[in-house]
Amino acid sequence: MDEISLDPTSPEFTARRAEARKALDALDPAKNLEMRGGAADDPLRRDWFEAVYARAQNDPARVPWANLAPHxxxxxxxxxxxxxxxxxxxxxxxxxxxxxxxxxxxxxxxxxxxxxxxxxxxxxxxxxxxxxxxxxxxxxxxxxxxxxxxxxxxxxxxxxxxxxxxxxxxxxxxxxxxxxxxxxxxxxxxxxxxxxxxxxxxxxxxxxxxxxxxxxxxxxxxxxxxxxxxxxxxxxxxxxxxxxxxx
Ligand SMILES: C[S@@+](CC[C@H](N)C(=O)[O-])C[C@H]1O[C@@H](n2cnc3c(N)ncnc32)[C@H](O)[C@@H]1O
The missing domain is CATH 3.40.50.150 (Vaccinia Virus protein VP39)
Structure with missing residues (x-):
């Protein structure tokens, strides 16, 4: 984690976010017709939110909404x-x-x-x-x-x-x-x-x-x-x- 950029405006941060978002979208029952049956079992999308934070491994670029500043x-x-x-x-x-x-x-x-x-x-x-x-x-x-x-x-x-x-x-x-x-x-x-x-x-x-x-x-x-x-x-x-x- 030492060398990675934590500046949300940097190209590196943006690239890591884009990569993570692609993987997260693929996991999201709300985005995938073939997974919609699963959505009925988990209406809060708890599994998906859990996966976002777990997969991020302390890299905020991998949490799609984390901009490291108040809105x-x-x-x-x-x-x-x-x-x-x-x-x-x-x-x-x-x-x-x-x-x-x-x-x-x-x-x-x-x-x-x-x-x-x-x-x-x-x-x-x-x-x-x-x-x-x-x-x-x-x-x-x-x-x-x-x-x-x-x-x-x-x-x-x-x-x-x-x-x-x-x-x-x-x-x-x-x-x-x-x-x-x-x-x-x-x-x-x-x-x-x-x-x-x-x-x-x-x-x-x-x-x-x-x-x-x-x-x-x-x-x-x-x-x-x-x-x-x-x-x-x-x-x-x-x-x-x-x-x-x-x-
Ligand atoms: C889009 S994020 C926004 C996070 C934060 N408010 C921000 O602006 O950066 C939505 C957040 O709501 C949480 N969340 C989703 N459903 C929730 C629920 N039923 N109760 C509490 N938190 C929930 C998610 O885990 C996630 O962290």
Whole structure:
């Protein structure tokens, strides 16, 4: 590992990522018709997510979403909060290698971050040995009971779009359930038009995700439809939602 580039903009990193992605796509039941039967047994694609982190062998280039930095839309949102987020209890959902959780913690939030894959969580802890983030392995669909109603800020980046459409209503209901009174959910995800073909995974989210969010107890407070820029590459949503049961 000594000589390899860890700069995500370097040609070496890009080449390793492309090679890994090819192999991972071949393993992904959601991408392979002949493996679709397997997808029914593993709707969360747990085996595939486990394989991503296991096969990476500590090389972040081999984790397709790992850019070794917070997402620019998350980072900018955190920086723009007039009152700041210091002291807020925050939850990062599907935290991967931890960069977004660390961004929230650096701004002073008291952060819990979890991922389906234990190896991801262990890797995040190794990357940030002095972290204040409480990293845990866990499943969005089976969260600890004591997370209900406890978080002032819930953040998800690219996890909803990694879930197949039938899982989204329950995922939104779970996200909603984490919000404390007055709490907010920040979603950062790739966006698509309602009728555009979604050749995922990942499956960019259509505008109707916000209609579904309402059904699941969430109220959109602001929805930004962000066109592709040099910073974010493709069209994205950055949306802030509150609890529908609050004025
Ligand atoms: C596309 S990655 C995004 C990771 C991170 N949020 C980022 O932006 O770099 C989605 C992450 O969600 C995790 N994940 C998938 N399903 C999950 C579930 N049911 N509960 C918790 N995490 C999950 C995956 O293991 C993966 O690390």
């Amino acid at each position: 620019p839309l998350t980072k900018a949102w955190v920086g723009a909060q007039v009152k700041g987020i210091a002291g807020l209890r925050a939850l990062d959902v599907g935290c991967g290698l931890g960069d977004n959780a660390e961004c929230l913690a650096e701004a002073g939030a008291e952060v819990t971050a979890f991922d389906l894959v234990e190896a991801a969580v262990e890797w995040a802890k190794r990357r940030f040995p002095r972290t204040t983030v409480d990293y845990r392995a866990g499943d969005l669909f089976a969260p600890p009971a004591d997370w209900r109603g406890k978080f002032a800020l819930v953040h998800e980046c690219y996890t909803l779009q990694a879930l197949s459409a039938p899982l989204l209503p329950k995922a939104l209901a779970e996200l909603s359930s984490f919000l404390a009174p007055g709490g907010k959910l920040l979603i950062v995800a790739r966006a698509r038009g309602e009728d555009a073909e979604a050749e995922g995974p990942p499956w960019p989210l259509p505008p109707s995700i916000f209609t579904e969010a309402r059904r699941q107890g969430l109220k959109p407070l602001s929805i930004e439809d962000i066109e592709a820029t040099a910073d974010v590459g493709r069209r994205h949503w950055r949306a802030l939602l509150g609890r529908a049961d609050e004025p």
